Amino acid sequence: METLPTQDVMDGEYSEEEECSQESGAWGRLFPLGESFIAMDLNKEEYSFGRGENCDVPFNNNGSKKHQCFQAYSKVHFKILRQTTTTGVHVFLEDFSSNGTFINGDKVGKGNKQVLANNDEIGLALKKNKAFMFMDLVDANDSDIPDEIKERYTLTKTLGRGACGEVRLAFAKGSCEKFAVKIITKKKFTTGGKHAVNLSKQVMSEVNILKALKHPCIIGIEDVIDTPEVLYIVLELVEGGELFDKVVSLSQYDEPTAKLLFYQMLLACKYLHEQGITHRDLKPENILLQSDEKETLIKITDFGLSKFVDAGSMMKTFCGTPTYLAPEILITAGSGTYTKAIDAWSLGVILFICLAGYPPFSDERKDMDLPKQIMGGHYTFPKQYWKGVSEDAIDLIKKLMTVDAAKRITLADALQHPWFKDEDMKVKSQKLMYPDQDVMGPPSTKPKSSPKKRPMAPSSDEPEAKRRGSCDTNSPPTTPTT
Structure with a gap:
């Protein structure tokens, strides 16, 4: 019996005209x-x-x-x-x-x-x-769900919780198509005791821009529904889990797989930047996997949330943990003006974790607190953990994690880095992103118009070389520091 073909989640069959029935008296x-x-x-x-x-x-x-x-x-x-x-x-x-x-x-x-x-x-x-x-239908407590949501979706089980709120599975009424609905309590993102207010017309215009984004490696936004206290973002549902969980289960990725996934991340973030959007909260929890397969399509999510919250609250509440924050955000305590370079830094941290299985900065260090580690770029590549990783990969990490934002590599330049001179990998990524196309070049993708625990850092019992040391990221060397 265990050889029967199955899959974890399958879409139910129904006609386009068939509605999820709502007969009176149903329990x-x-x-x-x-x-x-x-x-x-x-x-x-x-x-x-x-x-x-x-x-x-x-x-x-x-x-x-x-x-x-x-x-x-x-x-x-x-x-x-x-x-x-x-x-x-x-x-x-x-x-x-x-x-x-x-x-x-x-x-x-x-x-x-x-x-x-x-x-x-x-x-x-x-x-x-x-x-x-x-x-x-008797015990389900949806009294807090606004009518605008109830009229169009049936919200069911909770898919996850985090610093930004919870995510629930939703079925569209009329088709039962599945979506993920991110529910954000806006009072968590206000500062100075101010009350949350409805989205302004200006921000709603940003919503329309986000909804128009079309890229295979970016989660589609179906709808955004604003209420005085809560924001509901209806998203494309991806059922392969988070990159975070995959790294935890694998300990680390092999380099070819990490390169395939990271190449997609760079393409997606570069696309966002070209549309004038900076993600600002890139981390493994916001990278979703389309399937359980080792080589899979990735989807970046939560790229639009920074449009809906006070920028000054980003460091304190929005991001939950500073592990992936660029130094310039910590230096200005979240109150500065930032460039797209902050995403490049976060991507460097993600690549570090994918290849090593632990983060470059740790709050377990006794000699230096976490913000100081990040602001000074104090990270290293102990040989016992990095001996199987190529010098090109390490060099790219250093260029992405350069403390001086002005000297940090851009995503466009990162895509031209020697590490990506791998035509087989690019062919695989194109097949994942555009499975119905035989040509190599991607089609035009311009638009028509409870926080999780981080991957474990090395234990305080690990060799001192792994936990300590500083990399001069302003002038990144081309060979790993040991």
Whole structure:
């Protein structure tokens, strides 16, 4: 059974005209996660699901391959029951299958019954073969969600939380297309006790610019909805996870893979700069991966948030941690005027982490605090951790992480660096970015009009050479410092 073809998340099938039904009296709703499953409201006390024609919800593949595990489904695979108990009204899933029904990846087991809670995911035969997400319409607390959101989207489970707020999965009403909605409480980004206000016309014009951006390595912004207290940004959903988590799981990338991913990051950020946009908060958590594959398309997100918050609050709250901040931001305590060079610095830190598996600056150092390390460019490349990395890669990091912003390499020049004289890598990146195109050159992409823990720094028990030392980044050498 474990050899059945599956994928972690699959798009449900539905017609363009079909809406997520909203029948009166419904107490629950199922959203499709697997192919050939449909959205439906639950208003009866009991529903049966399976291959049998007599089921309330029969699975019939009609000879189609879309039900990849069809033959593994039982005639009655599971039931959903709404029952009154001594502790109140509860929803249960009862498993009748031979091959298993899963709730959030845990097998229920034939003959067993388990409470079904809001946002639980139901899998059939294999835990990765996801079929539905259950939404409890009685217990779901969306009282704080504005009508403008409710009229167009159904918000379900939380995908993540960070310094900027939370991200929730959303299904568009009318199509059930999936999106990620970033929910930002604006009071977190105000200074001097001022109350948050609605976005001005000027900033809303910036929103329209952001929505018009078109690049394969940049998350698409579907919509921005502003309320007095909260900002809702509706984003393209990417389901391969964050670069941060991948680095943590791998410890570090091999150099060819790091080069492929970083090349895409540079192209995307250069595109943003060409549109007059500076990201200002580049970090591994804001680099998303399209798939679990080693060589995958990357997507940069959160590039527009700096448009919506007070620039003076950037260092204190917006970025959460100074690890990726350029020295000039720390030197002026977040109150200065910055150039696009701040993104080049952050990209250098990201490349350092991808190749080494730890950050160049650490708050574990006893001799120097974190801001001082960054402002002075005190980082180094211990041979025992960098011996397998090319001198070209290290040289690019030094040029990106040059303390003097005026001498820091630009993204355009970084793309011409000797490290990127790799035609095989460029062919791979083009295929990832433009899979439907046979030509090498990319098409025109100009627009039509709880903070996570950082990757672990070397322990204080590691050799002193790894934790200490300074690199003169104003005149970067071409060989690694050991």
